[in-house]
Amino acid sequence: MKKRGQQLFGMSFSVIFGIILTVVLIGLASYMIVKFLEYRTCADIGLFVQDVDDEVKEAWNSQQKTGVFTSTLPSKIEYVCFANLSAPMVGANTEEGKIFREIERYEVYKASMFLYPPEKACNIEYKKIEHIIFEKNPTCFPVVNGKVQIKIQKGFNDALVKIG
Numbered sequence: 001m002k003k004r005g006q007q008l009f010g011m012s013f014s015v016i017f018g019i020i021l022t023v024v025l026i027g028l029a030s031y032m033i034v035k036f037l038e039y040r041t042c043a044d045i046g047l048f049v050q051d052v053d054d055e056v057k058e059a060w061n062s063q064q065k066t067g068v069f070t071s072t073l074p075s076k077i078e079y080v081c082f083a084n085l086s087a088p089m090v091g092a093n094t095e096e097g098k099i100f101r102e103i104e105r106y107e108v109y110k111a112s113m114f115l116y117p118p119e120k121a122c123n124i125e126y127k128k129i130e131h132i133i134f135e136k137n138p139t140c141f142p143v144v145n146g147k148v149q150i151k152i153q154k155g156f157n158d159a160l161v162k163i164g
Helices: 004-009 013-061 095-109
Strands: 065-072 079-082 113-116 139-142 147-154 161-163
Touching (some): 013 113, 013 147, 013 161, 079 095, 095 113, 095 139, 139 147
Antiparallel strands (some): 065 147, 079 113, 079 139, 147 161
């Protein structure tokens, strides 16, 4: 004799429980995939920052070097900027001037490299890069299709690495 609850839907409790469990597992798997992709993005940003620091140190330790450092960044990062926040800004009405005003809050950290927009940089929005100099304050490099190219050079008699 069939129970009344089973006649209502025509399915047993185990089938209904299996469907609910499947939906929960699919939702959990989707959430984990999204989180994994976020972690990958943050790892890519961290590796980029470390690679720039290593490239500058290599140039500074060499007698002379001229080249373009090319790397990839997540497309949500628009610019990589180098700035001395305690020095006056050049080009207040330009895009770089707008970026300078937004990154000024990091002056207390004595940082020299900044990722813009900072809120998209996974809490790695600034980094202190030693032994660099740049002509324009700030000097920004656009990220185009996830790629950025940074000009790095050091002459034979130069004490610092020139960016830009």
